[in-house]
Amino acid sequence: MSFLTLENVSHHYFSKKDFTKALDDISFSVKEGEFIALVGPSGCGKSTILSIVAGIVQQTSGNVLLNSEPIRRSELSIGYMLQQDYLFPWKTILDNVLLGPKIRNTATEEVKDKAIELLHEVGLSNVTNAYPDSLSGGMRQRVALVRTLITDPKVLLLDEPFSALDYQTKLKLEDLVYKLLKNYHKTAILVTHDIGEAISMSDRIFVMNANPGTIAKTFDVPIEVRDEMPFTSRRHPKYQNLFDKVWEELNKNDTTTPI
Numbered sequence: 557m558s559f560l561t562l563e564n565v566s567h568h569y570f571s572k573k574d575f576t577k578a579l580d581d582i583s584f585s586v587k588e589g590e591f592i593a594l595v596g597p598s599g600c601g602k603s604t605i606l607s608i609v610a611g612i613v614q615q616t617s618g619n620v621l622l623n624s625e626p627i628r629r630s631e632l633s634i635g636y637m638l639q640q641d642y643l644f645p646w647k648t649i650l651d652n653v654l655l656g657p658k659i660r661n662t663a664t665e666e667v668k669d670k671a672i673e674l675l676h677e678v679g680l681s682n683v684t685n686a687y688p689d690s691l692s693g694g695m696r697q698r699v700a701l702v703r704t705l706i707t708d709p710k711v712l713l714l715d716e717p718f719s720a721l722d723y724q725t726k727l728k729l730e731d732l733v734y735k736l737l738k739n740y741h742k743t744a745i746l747v748t749h750d751i752g753e754a755i756s757m758s759d760r761i762f763v764m765n766a767n768p769g770t771i772a773k774t775f776d777v778p779i780e781v782r783d784e785m786p787f788t789s790r791r792h793p794k795y796q797n798l799f800d801k802v803w804e805e806l807n808k809n810d811t812t813t814p815i
């Protein structure tokens with residue numbers, strides 16, 4: 557059963573003199589609890605899709621559906637995780653995590669306990685009262701993850717959340733995020749330029765073309781790869797096979813990077 561659907565979605569960005577056709581006739585469905593990845597060249601509209609799903613950008617045409625009905629924004633809670641963590645330097649880690657609930661007036665003792673529990677789950681129990689400046693990039697992204705999860709969003713939009721991290725930290729965080737999202741049965745859409753990350757974390761991959769942004773091809777990640785944690789899944793022969801196919805698809809229409 558489809559949970560979240562984009563139906564013939566197109567989008568133009570208008571300026572005073574010009575316009576950009578960012579997306580052309582995008583259609584796909586995501587099941588509840590499913591993890592999908594969008595990969596494609598720079599400017600193909602990946603972030604625009606996330607913004608449309610989040611309701612930050614209103615598509616020029618087409619529909620966004622929730623459980624096959626036109627979406628009512630109040631019915632879908634969304635969590636966003638970005639490349640930058642946007643932690644407030646003057647607030648402690650715990651207060652950064654509790655910012656959303658405090659704004660909504662829902663920061664009960666129970667929510668505070670949940671925040672502490674989640675910080676423990678991501679290995680940050682010992683820094684709840686520290687300030688962001690004293691944390692590494694990977695630790696800060698773990699705080700950002702907890703800050704996203706504390707509001708219990710139904711859908712997580714992950715816009716290149718690991719791309720600013722060193723490679724080792726990135727691999728570790730991919731495992732951690734994957735484990736948490738599966739444990740909490742979250743639906744997630746990941747935008748990434750990293751084919752390996754897309755294969756090792758998601759159930760399906762949408763490869764996009766640019767100018768305007770379209771979905772060129774959808775790949776199902778084989779069950780044997782999906783059943784493993786992201787790091788170990790990279791050892792599976794079917795991982796490499798899919799990597800080659802996604803790479804080939806990405807390069808079919810890419811005229812920007814001659815090698």
Ligand SMILES: Nc1ncnc2c1ncn2[C@@H]1O[C@H](COP(=O)(O)OP(=O)(O)OP(=O)(O)O)[C@@H](O)[C@H]1O
Pocket residue numbers: 569570576577578596597598599600601602603604605
């Ligand atoms: N606010 C905006 N105003 C005008 N044009 C925009 C705006 N945001 C994005 N665009 C244009 O829309 C197209 C899609 O942009 P988008 O950021 O969604 O692509 P992307 O695939 O996420 O890119 P990247 O991988 O570089 O982050 C691009 O041509 C971009 O320049």
